[in-house]
Amino acid sequence: MTAYTVYLEQLHAMLAAWSKEHQVYVPTAVEGGYFDFKPWREGVEIAFDYDLAYNTLKRYFLPPKEDLVVFDLAAKTAEMVFDAPKQLLFGVHPYDIRGINQLDQIMETGAPDQYYLHRRDATVVFGLTPMRVAETAFWSSMGAGEVDRGFDLFWTKTGPSTFLVEVGSMRGEKMLLAAGELTPASAGAREAARKAHLKIMEMGRSNALNFDWKQVPRLLDKCWNSPLWQKKAELCLACGSCNLVCPTCYCFDIREEADELLQKGVRFREWDGCMLTSFALVAGEHNFRAKALERYRHRYMRKGKYIYDRYGELGCIGCGRCVRACTTNIANPREVFNTLWEASQHED
Amino acid sequence: MKIKEFSAYLPRPATLKVKKELSELVTLFEFENDSGRPLMHKPGQFIMLSVYGVGEAPFSVSSAPIRESNNFELAVRKIGAVTGIMHDLKVGDKVGIRGPYGSFFPIQKFVGQDTLFIAGGLGYIPLRSLLHYQLKHRDEFGRIILLVGTRNPKERIFIDQLAELASGKDVEVLETVDVPDETWKGHCGVITTLIPKVRIDPDKTNVAMVGPPIMYKFCLGECLKIGIPSNRIYVSLERKMKCGLGKCGHCQINHLNACIEGPVFQYNQIESVEEAI
Numbered sequence: 054m055t056a057y058t059v060y061l062e063q064l065h066a067m068l069a070a071w072s073k074e075h076q077v078y079v080p081t082a083v084e085g086g087y088f089d090f091k092p093w094r095e096g097v098e099i100a101f102d103y104d105l106a107y108n109t110l111k112r113y114f115l116p117p118k119e120d121l122v123v124f125d126l127a128a129k130t131a132e133m134v135f136d137a138p139k140q141l142l143f144g145v146h147p148y149d150i151r152g153i154n155q156l157d158q159i160m161e162t163g164a165p166d167q168y169y170l171h172r173r174d175a176t177v178v179f180g181l182t183p184m185r186v187a188e189t190a191f192w193s194s195m196g197a198g199e200v201d202r203g204f205d206l207f208w209t210k211t212g213p214s215t216f217l218v219e220v221g222s223m224r225g226e227k228m229l230l231a232a233g234e235l236t237p238a239s240a241g242a243r244e245a246a247r248k249a250h251l252k253i254m255e256m257g258r259s260n261a262l263n264f265d266w267k268q269v270p271r272l273l274d275k276c277w278n279s280p281l282w283q284k285k286a287e288l289c290l291a292c293g294s295c296n297l298v299c300p301t302c303y304c305f306d307i308r309e310e311a312d313e314l315l316q317k318g319v320r321f322r323e324w325d326g327c328m329l330t331s332f333a334l335v336a337g338e339h340n341f342r343a344k345a346l347e348r349y350r351h352r353y354m355r356k357g358k359y360i361y362d363r364y365g366e367l368g369c370i371g372c373g374r375c376v377r378a379c380t381t382n383i384a385n386p387r388e389v390f391n392t393l394w395e396a397s398q399h400e401d
Numbered sequence: 402m403k404i405k406e407f408s409a410y411l412p413r414p415a416t417l418k419v420k421k422e423l424s425e426l427v428t429l430f431e432f433e434n435d436s437g438r439p440l441m442h443k444p445g446q447f448i449m450l451s452v453y454g455v456g457e458a459p460f461s462v463s464s465a466p467i468r469e470s471n472n473f474e475l476a477v478r479k480i481g482a483v484t485g486i487m488h489d490l491k492v493g494d495k496v497g498i499r500g501p502y503g504s505f506f507p508i509q510k511f512v513g514q515d516t517l518f519i520a521g522g523l524g525y526i527p528l529r530s531l532l533h534y535q536l537k538h539r540d541e542f543g544r545i546i547l548l549v550g551t552r553n554p555k556e557r558i559f560i561d562q563l564a565e566l567a568s569g570k571d572v573e574v575l576e577t578v579d580v581p582d583e584t585w586k587g588h589c590g591v592i593t594t595l596i597p598k599v600r601i602d603p604d605k606t607n608v609a610m611v612g613p614p615i616m617y618k619f620c621l622g623e624c625l626k627i628g629i630p631s632n633r634i635y636v637s638l639e640r641k642m643k644c645g646l647g648k649c650g651h652c653q654i655n656h657l658n659a660c661i662e663g664p665v666f667q668y669n670q671i672e673s674v675e676e677a678i
């Protein structure tokens with residue numbers, strides 16, 4: 054990969070230049086010791102060492118609410134609506150890029166989701182090697198610590214004011230070099246970036262899956278009747294927080310509204326979650342997953358098996374957001390998979 | 402990435418042509434595609450129908466696939482927002498449609514063979530598409546046996562058509578109701594009780610079965626018992642559906658999407674899928 058060395062003092066001018074065409078979002082400290090992506094403006098401090106963005110970045114491609122079709126109710130006609138603002142996400146961690154890549158795959162499969170693809174295409178992604186690991190994260194053991202596609206540039210902080218910037222796309226390189234030529238990265242700089250990466254992977258291992266993540270799908274094959282599901286589900290509030298914060302949860306509801314005069318209407322989609330009781334509820338009050346156990350199990354089966362069986366990768370990238378979001382402390386794929394693994398070892 | 406100015410969510414206009422009450426809650430609708438083109442559905446597939454400003458819902462196409470006509474039929478039970486407003490539509494009103502979507506009964510596999518139709522309640526609606534196709538091409542198919550079960554006589558649908566079929570030679574019709582009333586002179590009991598009554602050749606019979614979840618539990622076992630292997634049994638599974646495109650997640654049955662791999666499944670495909678039946 055082509056790589057350049059960039060100095061911190063060059064970055065500011067770059068951000069200002071990128072902001073002319075794109076809405077730039079950067080990781081920044083928010084209340085409670087957390088971090089989140091916010092619009093970059095003059096004076097916004099970038100948290101290069103953020104551990105985890107509180108909210109998932111899927112909102113930039115799959116907004117919580119998105120219009121699909123507008124109606125003229127008098128003429129009974131419908132028209133599609135697309136909105137895809139030009140945006141730049143600066144500082145996305147590898148596991149989150151993995152999450153985005155997975156959504157890409159899902160949205161491109163079958164009938165391509167043009168709404169998602171429009172937004173994705175209009176979004177520039179600049180990756181960043183993490184410098185800290187969130188307490189709840191376990192991506193390092195989920196095969197999600199590395200990423201080789203899905204970004205335009207990839208940044209690694211190699212010194213107090215130096216970055217190694219790897220090129221992921223022509224679009225990225227053009228944006229990087231817009232203000233003038235840069236020094237190609239030396240072998241030493243590349244080595245420093247490699248070390249930074251190894252260091253963070255090592256740090257990530259303190260909170261890990263106890264076995265090879267590739268075993269998860271076959272493990273779950275045997276766990277349909279595990280008592281764990283009921284034990285956990287008993288405490289579930291069906292609040293759907295674990296769905297909302299998850300970068301790879303993408304399910305949505307479709308609804309519509311009409312104005313008071315019944316002239317115009319709009320059909321939109323809105324995030325939904327399989328942990329909500331209404332998710333599989335149909336007219337006539339029949340619920341295809343009425344029990345908390347069924348909903349809880351379904352979510353973990355999707356994360357550990359169903360997605361894998363369809364797309365060849367786990368549906369959980371180990372970001373640890375759901376672990377943080379669950380008020381009753383039951384949302385925790387690492388713990389669930391480890392417990393099931395432990396139990397399966399005693400069976401054989 | 403292929404980006405197109407195209408939305409799979411954009412409905413196409415269709416016009417209501419005929420409306421006919423089938424029972425207190427179920428109405429038959431015949432729509433015409435404004436595009437001037439036939440729907441090109443296959444038996445067992447569904448469409449998403451929009452009443453603008455109210456919502457969108459999935460419905461099985463009940464008419465046979467006919468290339469010469471731009472019209473198609475749905476039979477809809479009034480149960481919620483969309484189905485409720487549909488019953489207020491007048492001839493000439495416009496709706497929006499998307500689709501057809503989903504899997505279907507593989508007609509070729511039924512050719513030259515006998516078919517045992519098992520229709521519970523509204524299950525007759527999607528089966529009717531396959532049945533009418535077979536009747537239109539009667540010589541290509543063997544025996545057609547139709548079992549119909551309804552909760553009570555008041556909820557029976559397509560009564561005249563069933564009577565006509567029963568009096569003709571093309572179809573062997575057996576009907577039952579779970580709970581009879583004073584008007585009912587026919588068979589009583591759940592639909593499972595009809596299965597042992599028909600003499601079939603399990604080696605050349607395919608089953609097409611559609612009904613409520615509870616019906617599958619009992620009828621599938623009964624079919625296996627009379628010797629029909631699971632790869633000759635076709636069922637249609639209903640789930641909540643919002644997109645019909647394999648994206649929204651509502652129709653998931655374990656790893657399957659009922660809107661893509663279904664609604665029609667060969668029973669052996671889902672025998673070991675925990676949440677299916």
Ligand SMILES: Cc1cc2nc3c(=O)[nH]c(=O)nc-3n(C[C@H](O)[C@H](O)[C@H](O)COP(=O)(O)OP(=O)(O)OC[C@H]3O[C@@H](n4cnc5c(N)ncnc54)[C@H](O)[C@@H]3O)c2cc1C
Pocket residue numbers: 334335336337447456457458459460461462475476477478479480481482483484485523526527638639640641642643664
């Ligand atoms: C493949 C398929 C074929 C169907 N074929 C027929 C048919 O031929 N005739 C018929 O009368 N009914 C059929 N149904 C059921 C029909 O879709 C529901 O009765 C209908 O969605 C209820 O919508 P509503 O707006 O009136 O009810 P509401 O309770 O107001 O539902 C709101 C929305 O939830 C979803 N929803 C609710 N119930 C169901 C359900 N049972 N299945 C799927 N989505 C649901 C729909 O998107 C609906 O618009 C079929 C369902 C499926 C999945």
Ligand code: SF4
Pocket residue numbers: 295298299300301302356368369370371372373374375376386
């Ligand atoms: S399941 Fe939890 S840990 Fe896994 S990707 Fe989703 S939010 Fe992150």
Ligand code: SF4
Pocket residue numbers: 288289290291292293294295296328378379380381382383384
């Ligand atoms: S966040 Fe926790 S309590 Fe809420 S739905 Fe998820 S598992 Fe249940």
Ligand code: FES
Pocket residue numbers: 641642643644645646647648649650651652653658659660661
């Ligand atoms: S209806 Fe949306 S995924 Fe099947």
